[in-house]
Amino acid sequence: MIESHSSPTVSDASSNDGDLGVLLRRSPPSSTAAEQALLGAILTNNKAYERVSDFLEPAHFSDPLNGRIYEAIARRIERGQLADPVTMRAEFEHTGVLDAAGGPAYLAKLLTAMVGIVNAGDYGRVIHDAWVRRQLIDIGETVVNNAFGARPDLDGSDQIAASEEALFKLATERGQEGGFVSFTKALTEAVSVATKAYQRSGDVVGLTSGLRDFDKRTGGLHPSDLIILAGRPAMGKTALATKIAFSAARSILRDAEDSGEKPKGSVAIFSLEMSSEQLATRILSGEAEVSGEKIRRGDIGQKEFDRFVRVARELQRLPLYIDDTPAISLSAMRTRCRRLARTQGLSLVVVDYLQLMRPAIGTKPDSRVLEISMITQGLKAIAKxxxxxxxxxxxxxxxxxxxxxxxxxxxxxxxxxxxxxxxDAVMFVYRDEYYLQQRQPKDSAYDSNDKFQAATEEWQRKMALVHNKAELILEKQRHGPTGMIQLYFEGEYTRFGDLDVIHE
Structure with a gap:
């Protein structure tokens, strides 16, 4: 098998200057022999192109001439035309592509370099691997140059994020991922998911949200899904997201305790608006049933404080992690999620909220719409x-x-x-009580006390109908029905729960 060029060995390691000189004299990884052998194989039999077409591109060739020849050959084959030395010679003579390499004689050289049709895939992988290594060298040079001050607009943290983003982009766009999955394999996975759902008690297939009616409507939170939770200020977006995150973490811990093992997953909350302490206080307030406002003022009795501390100890074991970095970039978020997945396992990510995020380091979108588009696409990529x-x-x-x-x-x-x-899903949280509260009648707006009293009684009647009620409007769901889900909202503890409409 043809291999890419290896670097010369260092004969004298005693001198740092000598080592640097050797490093500077090294040629970037390449394999001209593999490139010529592959081109010769494709020209001999166009079916060899099928072995490399799904991952190899003209830019992957180290010799630009070979890349242009590969591009021209691929163009003819993709059009359903024959690409052999005769047809390609006419095209190359017309375009003058081969002039710098000695003319049509170079085509004969390619045919001579061909070793075997069956090896075409191996040649393509050698070429691709050499390209990946060259990209890594370019990224490394950029990292070094930026560290020396080539990009004074980036501080150390931004440079790390930019480097991680470049490596991630190379890892995901190198052309080897993807490809067809047989229908048999897809069916097997579908049956496996259905079996798990059948064996579970209840309607939850994915991760539970802690909200009964939501789980019934959606089957829980499913892997690879991007779920948008939107609402106007004061509707309770953060409280609802925190409720879901807390319930998911508690479910993960409960499953681990039932099996006698460590939790196999965790929940990550990226809180760009509230501090981790504020978020923890909100969770504690709901679970201990101690008003968050009283906690902040210190206006709680010994009994409430003891309950607060007891609940805090119980919650310490939850696999719940909070990152309150303000204006975090997409690349930094991706890196931290991957690190958490590798060390603790990852089951759910919550972002509060996406308009406060920055796109990947090094990108400069032309408009706010494009910037948000890049962020949502990046979040979907993290989910997948x-x-x-x-x-x-x-x-x-x-x-x-x-x-x-x-x-x-x-x-x-x-x-x-x-x-x-x-x-994959878009849902809105809405509380009619919030808006109705602002419409409380004022006596100055009425010319008689009787009219004011009548208006007040009507307002109180309407308030009683919507008191402690919220609506979760499932406006889009790619894999299921939409509709409105009624929830219970307790303003004192800023928490959501199930609404029992049967015994109401």
Whole structure:
């Protein structure tokens, strides 16, 4: 098998200057012999092209001439035309591609270099591997140059993120991933998922959200799904996302305790708006049933404080991790998720909220819409790569406030096109109580006390109907039905729960 060029050995390791000189004189990895052998194989039998066409591109050739020849051959084959020395010679003579290499004689050299048709795939992999190594060298040079000050606009942390982003891009775009999966294998996986669902008690196939009616409607939180949770300020987006994250972490811990093992997964919350301490206080407030406002003021009695501390000790074992880095970049988030998945296992990612994120380091989108599109596409890529559900919170535009019915719609999403397109599910949290509370009658607006009293009684009646109630509007679900789910909302503890409409 033909291999790429190896670097010369260092004969004298005693001198650092000598080592540097050898490094500078080394040629980038390449294999001209493999390139010529592959081109000769394809020219001899076009079926050899099928062995490399799914991963090899003209840019992967170290010799630009060989890359142009490969591109021309591929173009003819893709059009269903024959690409052999006769047809290619006419094309190359017309374009003058071979002039620098000695003309048509180079085609004869390629045919001579051909070793065997069956080895075409091996030649292609040698060429591709050499290209990957050259890209790694380029990335390494960029890292060194930036560290020496070539990019003064990037601090140390940004340089690390940019380097990780470049490596991730190389890893995901190198052309080897993907390909067809046999229908037999796809069916086997589908049956496996259905079997797990059948064996489970209840309707939850994926990770539980802790909300009974939501799990019934969706089957839980599914791997690789990007779920957008949107709402206007004060609707309870963060509280609902925290509830789901906490319930998922508790479910992971419970499963581990039942099996007598360590938790095999974890939940990651990226809180770009609230600090980790504020988020932890909110979870504690709900679980200990101690008002968060009282906790912040220190206005709690000994009994409440003891309950607060006891619950805190119980929650310490939860596989829940919070990252409160403000304006975190997509590349940094991806790196931290991959690290957590490798060390603790990862089952769910929550992002609060996506408009506060930055795109990948080194990218400069032309518009805010394009920037949000890059972020949502990146979040979907994280969900697919790590095979975990990603819940991303999103703000809504102000046009909601101008309508009589303030229930959100898909068009209310900021930069709605990209968010709606990339998401597997879009849901809105809405509380009629919040808006109705603002419409409390004022005596100055009425010319008589009787009218004011009547209006107040009607307002109180309407308030009683919506008190402690919230709506989760499932506006889009790629794999299931949409509709409205009623939830219970307890403002004192800022927590959501199931609404028992049967015994209400």
């Amino acid at each position: 790569e790590l095979s975990v559900p990603v819940i991303a919170l999103s703000q809504l535009s102000r046009q909601v406030e101008s309508r009589e019915d303030k229930r959100p719609m898909l068009s209310d999403l900021r930069e709605s096109g990209s968010i709606e397109q990339d998401a």
